[in-house]
Amino acid sequence: MALAGLAVVVPLVTAALLAGTTSLHARRVADVVALTAAAATAGLCLALVIRSSDHAIVAWLGGWRPRGGVALGIDLYAEPLSAGLAGFAALLTVAGLLVAWHQVDTAGHLFHALVLTFLAGMVGFCLSGDLFTAFVFFELMSVSAYALAGFRVEERAPVEGSLSFAVTNSIGSLMLLVGIALIYGRTGALNLAQIGAALGSHSPDALVAVAFALVTCGFFVKAAIVPFHFWMADAYAVAPTSICLLFAGAMSELGLYGVARVYWTAFAGPLGPHAEALRDVLLVLGLATALLGGVMCVAQRHLKRLAAFATVAHMGILLCGIALLSHAALAGVAVFVVGDGLVKASLFVSVGALEHRRGSVDEAALYGRGRELKALGTVFAIAGLALAALPPFGPFLGRAMIEDAATKQGLGWIAPILVVASALVGGGVLRVVRTVFLGRGAVPPRHPACREAVAEETDLERGRTPWPTVVTGTTLLVLGLAWGLVPGLVDAATHAAARFTDHAGYAASVLQGAAASAPAPAGEAPTAAAWLYGLASGVLAIAFALLRTMPEGPLRALHSGRIGDYVAWTAVGAAAIASVFALTLA
Amino acid sequence: MRSFVALAALGVLGAVLVVAVTGLEPFGHYPGPYGDVLAKVVPDERHTGQLVAATVFDYRAFDTLGEEMILFAAVCGCAALLRVLRSEHAGEGAPGRPVPSFAARAMAAALVGPVTVLGVYVIVHGHLTPGGGFSGGVVVAGALLLAYAGGQGLRLRRVGSITLLEGTEALGAAGFLALALAGLIAAGTLLKNFLALGTSGMLLSAGTIPVGNVAVGLEVAGAVALVFAEFLEQALLEDPE
Amino acid sequence: MSLLAYLVAVWLFVVGIYGVVTSRHLVHLVMCLSVAQASTYVLLLGIGYRKGGQAPIFGDIPTSTPVVDPVVQALALTDVVVGATVSALLLALAVQAHKRFGSVDPDELNALRG
Secondary structure, eight states: OHHHHHHHHHHHHHHHHHHHTGGGOOHHHHHHHHHHHHHHHHHHHHHHHHHTTSSOEEEEGGGOOOBTTBOOSOEEEEOHHHHHHHHHHHHHHHHHHHHGGGOSOOTTTHHHHHHHHHHHHHHHHHHBOBHHHHHHHHHHHHHHHHHHHTOOTTSHHHHHHHHHHHHHHHHHHHHHHHHHHHHHHHHSOOBHHHHHHHHTTOOOOHHHHHHHHHHHHHHHHHHTOTTSOHHHHHHHHHSOHHHHHHIIIIIHHHHHHHHHHHIIIIIHHHHGGGHHHHHHHHHHHHHHHHHHHHHHHHHOOBHHHHHHHHHHHHHHHHHHHHHTOSHHHHHHHHHHHHHHHHHHHHHHHHHHHHHHHHSOOBTTTTTTTTTTOHHHHHHHHHHHHHHTTOTTSHHHHHHHHHHHHHHHTTOTTHHHHHHHHHHHHHHHHHHHIIIIIIOOSOOOOOOGGGHHHHHTTOOOOOSSOOHHHHHHHHHHHHHHHHGGGOTTHHHHHHHHHHHHTOHHHHHIIIIIOOOOOOOOOOOOOOOHHHHHHHHHHHHHHHHHHTOOOOOOHHHHHHOOOOHHHHHHHHHHHHHHHHHHHHHHHO | OHHHHHHHHHHHHHHHHHHHHTTSOOTTBOOOSHHHHHHHHHHHHHSOSBHHHHIIIIITHHHHHHHHHHHHHHHHHHHHHTOOOTTSOOOSSOTTOOOOOHHHHHHHHHHHHHHHHHHHHHHHTTTTSSOOHHHHHHHHHHHHHHHHHTTOGGGGGSHHHHHHHHHHHHHHHHHHHHHHHHHHHHHSSTTOOOSOOOOTTSSSOSTTHHHHHHHHHHHHHHHHHHHHHHHHHHHTTSOOO | OTTHHHHHHHHHHHHHHHHHHTOSSHHHHHHHHHHHHHHHHHHHHHHTOBTTOBOSBOSSSOTTSOBOOHHHHHHHHHHHHHHHHHHHHHHHHHHHHHHHHSOOOGGGOOSOOO
8 A cells, every 4th residue: 555655755755865965965875875766666666566466556645535436635556557667667767877877967966866756756657546646747757857858057959958858848738737627627526537437438529529639749748749759859869878768768658658547547438439530540640650750760860869769769659559449559568668668778878888988979970980899889789670679579579469459450551660660760770880880881961950969979088888887788688688588478468458448447446446357368479470570670670771861851851959840840739639639539 | 930830720729729618617617526525524524624725735635745846856957957067166246236225125124024924924824824835935935035135145155055945945845755754654644644633723733734834835935045046156157248 | 708717728828839939038938838837727727716606715704605616726736836847947948058059049049950
């Protein structure tokens, strides 16, 4: 019972302690204390996963239980998927803090305090059973992220990147809040289960459809779905490496988690009959994001921006999985989040190590200078192949489950598109291996306005990569690869996803305290078709790696770096999604 | 170009939102049930008539905990973003800053005391009257800003003062967290209101609600003053042009 | 008109975002964001209003008096704090932008492109 609350409070208390003592400048002590807190949080979340494996844990805070179906207080809801995601975020926080061990400037203990509040925001968001509490912790996560992205204030680019990030995401939060207000106006409730009960199965009207659209748009800004994605490359390019891996591995995925959670607890009832229309809209967005991310990824020379667009592409793939609105696809999404998150995190660590050793993140400036760094090059190559969903590794398993679920619904045609997107991402990373570590072939041309982004990164060359970075990077990669080989994972994921999508069971366990009898469908191993798709994307990635350039001129011009443009696109996206939902779902 | 696109998009969005709000209950007809249930049960269960304070510090205290930590994180963020880098050094004061007139200084000196008392009053009576920790905390921070306006505030720049503000702010945040944990230790559930409820209308009533008010007031006052001090430090770095 | 409060909220929201899009000064941008945030306060408090209802404080009125919804007031309180903190962070970034770029025009921040 107390575990769920403690998982949120432990990082917060530590953050308060660290910030209060920031004038003492006890750097190593702060490092150890922060690491311990993050590890403890990971342990608490793991305990929650184990404890909730039979039936969900519902912790009513302050002891306020619902009366007559009206929830007076706030509940924390722990079950394998949500607690597992929180635990994964905590694990990545440990990795981030290890990578930050040798970061020079941490503003006393403020960096550690901010990382811990970021973690607490993520954990609270995952475990929340109340819509407004989810918003509050979402904001906690966002505010910490804005400060962490702009942490290196001595340079110009971080200030700009953090500004774009903060303004765009604030507008997303505003949309989320307007949606929450509309839902409250209709149902008089903030508890997700109670909202679901109040909305019932009545046919949705414009209010419900638009409220759902706004909530979804708010989450999509965080998840960098097209056209809300513009901030991501700017923010990732400027944030410290330890923060990038947290952003890529956990923060954006939480946006999609929010959409899934809100849909399956509150809106599955009224929107159920319109599931096909919803699925089509979300699929279009997901595929557009996956392809745009892939194309932009291959076109980048700035290594961190390349990795950022890889993240955008993978968010698109995840959205496709959620769009299928089935527990089998959701199981694939859960597996993909972890496997892909681990590999991407290791990619960021590797980019950080390369920056440290060679003093740049521009592919052209680094051309051929990685020839002696054989171990780093190998890590890059393996990460690239894994990101291209080469079997049998972690990202492959997740994508395979999504493709199989799509085929079952008669939507098998999305699989080749996912193949192309993954191949583009893998191709981008493998091209970096070709140019930097092998020194062969041509580099993509420099975008005329891109000069500044690469000039900032010069630093002193140093002889060796610090050992915490090496250990963290390789461990993350190995875990990500091994994730695809864990026995029983498919079954466990399918089981957990089935519980997640059990709308009636959720409401019963929250409002009546009933221990829901969990449905237990068996998971299926990836089919032969999925294996073929995986191999195809691996081969295609190598082919893309040999390309010199891709036609993407107008697309790159859209990513202008101006806040006004980004917000205009956000407005366009919100208007489009809201009107489409109002027309098709109401 | 951008403004045309935005105009069109926002026009569509506005129209969709208007259609959506027509689905709400007409203004003035709040349908319940959350507010009505609270209005019925709170006076008896919490021995307080201040429904908003009871909601903020008891029933939905976890939201307030999150909100407190948002304030805390934002202050840490401001302190980190506005930190004076090793390459910059603190100037000895802004040479161009005008000296406040005698009237301003006299007014500020006269008001600092009463404003502080008002702030403390609002904080401590949060469970009896409108206000509470948040508004009261801002008022107390206002007293500090008054001291600056009256010409005494340049002393904020001293390291000692900033440390004190940081400590106060962290103490407030830690205080609220300690309250949450104390509920866990004393009564088995996080954030449980475990102190004696007392008689409604008295200063010491409603259990942990006034304690929560004080913790929040401390943190908000510390936070606002600290953010102001950070901005001031940056302003004093500027070269006079 | 029974919808006026809600229409005001919609207008504020739309106008605030338009201001952010067309802003040429970072401080102006932050203020436009505050305007958009204000729309959420108006919407929330408008939803909770009850005609003839008193403030939800039973200090010296009988507990059976109809009162407005206290929950939206708690939500609006949280919302105000969140909005203020985000504004503070953005203004801190604006100060640093002025120092690094020599300008507070968002369109002149050109270190990141493509």
